[in-house]
Amino acid sequence: MSEQSARHLPVVVIGAGPVGLAAAAHLAERGIEALVLEAGTAAGSAVREWGHVRLFSTWAELVDPAAEKLLAPTGWTAPDGAAYPSGADWADTYLQPLADALGDKVRYNAAVTGVSRLGRDRVVDADREQQPFTLRVTLADGVEERVLARAVIDASGTWSTPGPLGGDGLPALGETAAxxxxxxxxxxxxxxxxxxxxxxxxxxxxxxxxxxxxxxxxxxxxxxxxxxxxxxxxxxxxxxxxxxxxxxxxxxxxxxxxxxxxxxxxxxxxxxxxxxxxxxxxxxxxxxxxxxxxxxxxxxxxxxxxxxxxLRPDLSFVSELRLGLDDRLQAPLELAPLIDPNQHSCGTVRPHGVNELSHPEQDVYLVGMKSYGRSTAFLAMTGYEQVRSVAAALAGDKAAAERVELTLPETGVCGGAGLFxxxxxxxxTGGGCCGPAPSTLTLGAPAAPSGGC
CATH class of the missing domain: 3.50.50.60 (FAD/NAD(P)-binding domain)
Incomplete structure (x- = not known):
């Protein structure tokens, strides 16, 4: 297939979670055809699995600007920006309406099991960048399909691959049996x-x-x-x-x-x-x-x-792509130093975009939680900025792609499990953002060498 023909193919987004759907919204805003492939039966399938947990972040920090523009003509009403939703609230009130607004751009029960270049495994150099991406997709009935794409945005997250019990990063002996x-x-x-x-x-x-x-x-x-x-x-x-x-x-x-x-x-x-x-x-x-x-x-x-x-990223289905990943965090090489959990929490990670997310394989991007590899410093607003930049780059708008359009308070606005x-x-109580931090706490228990989780 010629490079010119490949340009008419859609950008395939893997995952209909918060960042995947935001990517589709930004692509739509740019006039770029997108196709979102979601393994689950609804938008935000992973979010729904922790739907009983309340986030640290407020609604104002959980709605992507391009997505909000896309939702506006549908009659969607934005929730109270100062309120803290549960995972179920996020999925039902925002993610599913957004997926519905995208219409047939979102396909459910479509699990991506492999991504490569058409006719090229990761070893082959010849005409590699002129070939479109090919995605192997398994449907609910077990039927397999091949989907071609001009670019791939992997927003599949890390929820499906939790860390094991074993302290060495491997399952403990007997863990599977128990x-x-x-x-x-x-x-x-x-x-x-x-x-x-x-x-x-x-x-x-x-x-x-x-x-x-x-x-x-x-x-x-x-x-x-x-x-x-x-x-x-x-x-x-x-x-x-x-x-x-x-x-x-x-x-x-x-x-x-x-x-x-x-x-x-x-x-x-x-x-x-x-x-x-x-x-x-x-x-x-x-x-x-x-x-x-x-x-x-x-x-x-x-x-x-x-x-x-x-959690950790599942890299098995992108193993035929030439990814540049940090050895420790399994995050893009340019991004890894910015999110190293030994140095950063989400409040100290600066906004970043296409430059930090690029790989040796042109036009493939890991975004959202998956881009952070094994780091836990991710927050939704940062993911939204990632896909805004990536969409701009795919549209050929280099200036917008490299421009930072997100400003975060130094204390951070960080998502995660909450007790509220x-x-x-x-x-x-100050919620999940910028309220006063509690006093330093100590516990009368013997200290041990640090390390691990």
Whole structure:
């Protein structure tokens, strides 16, 4: 196929989540034909899986400007910009209407299983950039299709590939066999069946981020109603001044609020903290599970395990493309230094666009959560700026592509799991943005060498 013919093909966007749909909206604004391929049955399929969790960010920070313009003629009414939606609110009130407005540009039950250049694997140089992209797509009935594209924007996220229990980044020995009593998500304890699974049980919560804080707080609430409910908080590092948020230095005040809740769970006796524990194996012990660390320590038996050790990108279906990725974060090489979690939180990541997202393979972009690889510093507003820049570049508007059109407060506006049951409560406590951070917190537990999650 000639290069000229390829220019008439659509730009294929993988994933109908917040950033994928925003990409389609920006492409539409530029007059570029787009096709969004979504593996799920509705817009925001991944977001719906954590629909019971409230975000740190307000509605004003969660609606893309181009998407809002596209929605305006449909009669869509923007939610209160100061309110904090749940994941379900975000999906139902914004993402699905946006997908509906895009119409047949969005295809559901279309899972992308491979991306390459037409007639060229990653080894072949000859006429490579003149060939369109070819995507292998599997439909709900198992039928496979081939879709051709002039460019590919991969906004598939990282939700489908959570980090394992094992402290070395691999599944712990026995982890797969114990899968029936391990979850990698924050449980929805409002669901009676899920509630019964944890009520009166001893549960290990592995992880040290906002999701772990949320799970600990929810289990502590359950313990107040269901005697015998107890959490064992397993941390791969020690407990220090930054464990619960960094006080005035923390870029995530709402994470500080979650840290307060996690600390209260320990202080009130609903949870115990185990530090410096990097799980090597999980073994069945009758009706219980026993976690063993790489230094030979074993925890007392637990009934359930909640693993919240982060997410990672699924790169399997883009393995035939020539991607330039950082060895550690699995993020684009130019972007990786800007999002290194050892140096940055989302409030210190500067806006970025096509220059930082480009790869040796021309016209392919990883955007949104997937562009951040294993870093957790992502926020929706940054993703929207990414796709605005990428759409401008694909339209040939180099000046707009390289122009920064997003200004963030230094304290950040960071999405993630929140504990606010009501939006009003979020606003009263400073919410997820720029309210005062909590004081530095310490816990009377022995410190261990830092590292891991």
């Amino acid at each position: 899968a029936g009593r391990i979850t990698y998500r924050v449980p929805d304890l409002e669901d009676p069946a899920v509630r019964a699974r944890y009520a009166g049980k001893r549960t290990a919560v592995v992880g040290s981020g906002a999701s772990a804080f949320t799970a600990l707080a929810h289990l502590a609430d359950l313990a107040g109603e269901a005697p015998g409910t107890h959490a064992v908080w397993v941390l791969r590092r020690g407990i220090g001044g930054s464990t619960f948020g960094g006080g005035a230095a923390d870029q995530l005040p709402a994470r500080g609020a979650l840290g307060l809740a996690a600390k209260a769970a320990v202080d009130d006796g609903y949870a115990e903290a185990v530090t410096g524990f990097r799980t090597a194996a999980v073994e069945a012990n009758g009706d219980h599970l026993v976690l063993t660390s790489d230094d030979g320590r074993s925890l007392d038996p637990v009934d359930e395990v909640i693993v919240l050790t982060g 049951d009501q939006p009003e409560a979020a606003q009263a």
